Amino acid sequence: MSGSSTPPGRKPTAFRLDDSKVRLTDDDSRRPSADEALITQAFLDDEEPRLPRAASTPKGGFGFGKWLMVGLTGLVSLGIGLAVDSLIRDLFARTDWLGWLAVALAALAALGLLGLVARELAGLARLGRIDHLRDKLRTAADDDDARTATAGLKELMALYADRPETAQGRKALAGHMHEVIDGRDLVKLAERDLLSPLDLEARRIVLNSAKRVSIVTAVSPRALVDLLMVLFENLRIIRRISTLYGGRPGTLGFLRLSRHVVAHLAVTGGMAAGDSLASEILGHGLAARLSARLGEGVINGLLTARIGIAAISVCRPAPFIAGTGPSVKDFMAELTSLANKQDTDGNS
Template sequence: MTGTPPPAGRRPTAFRLDDRKVRLTDDEDKMPSADEALITQAFLEDDEPRLPRTASTPKSGFKFGKWLIIGLSGLVSLTIGLAVDSLIRDLFARTDWLGWLGVALATLAALGLLGLALREVAGLMRLGKIDKLRERLSEAAENDNASAATSGLKELLALYRDRPETAQGRKALAGHMREVIDGRDLIKLAERDLLGPLDLEARRIVMNSAKRVSIVTAVSPRALVDLLAVLFENLRTIRRLSALYGGRPGTLGFLRLARQVLTHLAVTGGMAAGDSLASQVLGHGLAARLSARLGEGVVNGLLTARIGIAAIDVCRPAPFVSGTGPSISDFMGELVSLAKKEDPQDTN
């Protein structure tokens, strides 16, 4: 019995499953030697026919929710328009100069609304461009594609061409692109010379935010204050990291970015990982040396740091190729040291 066909020139041979010459393998293309048999994982799995994927896929019907939103938005817009029209007519009925003043103010408001809409669209397009650039560079690094890496790095240089603090890194990277022909190495050099200073500042932003959350939640008397402080710091950190890496999102772009961060946390299991790590650290003697409030502050600081790490992964226009990026352990030591300094019960 074997899960792979015998090599050419080899006669069929019977083996017992408990024979030492029978081995399991995950490689279905691997050929057995003359005196052994290979059992693949696919051979052991159940080969019963399965229903098509469409059988468990929800069918898309009419988007009644979208109809509701569009209808309500239209009614609100008509209400505002009619109210403005009625106001301007009343102003003209009183005196002409009040009517023209109302027209000027309405025009100014319309221009402001148009500007906000254009800024939101530009912010969404910028975030989409960064997401696509990160995917392209990740694929170029994985396949070691020099042409794709060069094309993506040119877009990265264009993204930071108006940032004076990146001038030295852009100059160094431009020189590397003329000399280095390996795609993966080019992306590593971009990570070191161009994105390195930004990564260092991003770590400082996350570390300072985690410290503030740790201190505030340790000294605040009410849970509502803790919740508001954590929410404010996390949103502030996401916006600052996005601006640091070139996102500069508007309101809609920021909401999209926050959703991407939460999705990233859900996919990577980041919240659970951070909580588990914090519990492990506190369980190895830290809880015995810190008060309950300061211990809770450390945990909240670590979770804030984990959200910051997820925001770095989402906002960064290039993947981490030469390393894995920041981790919880990078922030834990400083948070624990800060908690010990603030703890009046610490006698060490």
Template sequence: MTEEPRKPRRPAAFRLDDANVRFEDGSLGSPLRNEARIIPAAADADELPPPPEPSAAGHRFGRWLLAGLAGLTSLALGLAIDSLIRDLFARTDWLGWFGLGLVALAALGFAGLVISELAGLARLRRIDRLRDALATAAAEDDARKAKAAIGELLDLYAKRPETARGRAAMKAHLAEIIDGRDLVLLAERELLAPLDAAARRIVTDSAKRVSLITAVSPRAALDLLVVLAENIRIIRRLSSLYGGRPGTLGFLRLAREVAGHLALTGGMAAGDSLVSQFLGHGLAARLSARLGEGVINGLLTARIGVAATDVCRPAPFVGTRGPRISDFLGELTKSDPRADAGNSPT
């Protein structure tokens, strides 16, 4: 006996408290004519499949290419130096020995440069580790982690005279305070407050220079060079202020982190908030187009300084508010009272 094919049911609406609505648990038979059944979804029905793991083949081949090119370049340079030294000895002995001395001097300088770059990278990694440790101690209110991180912070600034008073105060607080978050807050206030004030002055001065030069510069190329030089200078100065002192490789790593921080926190563009701040102070009616462009460039430089402060500072902003672009707007647009008095009609 063959079963007759079931006719599809028409769509219908049911209430959940209706007697004809039943949950399907696997023990019910065929549904009745006026019966509706709710079939629960599987536990993993809404879970998406994991994304495929990225292949590392391209990165591996790229590393092989760079290693091969670096090796060939080193061999070519070595053979060229060897040929030069042989030619010098062929001419006269003292000239060959003088060439060997120059090679030894260059090798010594190269070794010192490598050591300096590695030391700069190690300092940057230490600051990153300190920032993560202090953030974790403040979030977990862990006194043990906070004391260990603050002890390393005291070692970092042991030779900085502007932190002498703060270091003495923190050593007393370590024996008295038992809350991890309070210790981090005190470290911000006692140790980092003078450095934060100096960082604010650095950012303000750079923003003022960019604003002034780009306002009076007749060439866009000169504006670009000034902004680039000030951005490089501000990152280096802030890193040295907070104990980083990066070399060339360390600076490139730091610049990449600053760019990533900018992308994460809103980018460099003067968006609606920046324009609204600029217009909200009534400056559009008072400033010329060129001067307004200089102020905008100064604010963008201040944005770089704010991001660099967050990246270079060895502790997160927990109890204090970090610098914002609006903090520098008044400095960029503040007029000199003596200039105003001199320009006023008598």
């Protein structure tokens, strides 16, 4: 024991990482002095072995489901084509003018199909353009990049070039782009001058839909009616807000947009908002003042508002930089006052 010396122990001490007494070392055997703290590189580095990403990534199979859909779609298309061809031949056999009328109607249907496909592709392109523009403006604001912000704002003004209600905002923003050199400030000015009227209208859309859901679900005697009303209003909110911000989605674009809204809700925890909303309502003492149906209507209205808020975040071509955007609490007072009025009218 006399040949080995054990360093004296010391009491645990708290240090800040930016403290001058904290030092980084690669020597695991070095002992700290009484007035310093040593952090080894091994402590900072994540040296735990990790499997490659491919180990948790599903492997691409043969895509039997895709083959099935392609095959069925091809068979249905061939069946429709043969039926149309047979119909035209039969009409020509009966009389020529009926055959030529069928050919003209078939050509009209083909043109309509091509126009529908073109509209769907244009709608998807607009949604992709808005997503790209939102990411560009967010990057410009985070990096305070004036050049990226200017390019993004030019795209934003081009997006609303055919909207008369944005003419004043576009004019003001064009003037700011010649005077302001900070990228983050440019994005904030775009929010204030160009997007604020659209944001105000989006809030009105969400509030009105939430009120309708709250009233219908409070007075409806059937659960099926409640479900259909909530579904209808939620889909209506998504389409109207997308159109308001310049998306104008077609059927495929609307499905894609709805999927993005649901994904946004999942990421932000919106699907579990029911419990928190119920807690807030209970915390405001509304449970003691409202009937069960009115309380259910308020909760359904707030959940509809949550869908609308997610739709605003997904459809808006710019991120919220100057503010945090709408929240469920912004609609709480309106819905609860509406419920209180209904309760008062029902008791009188």
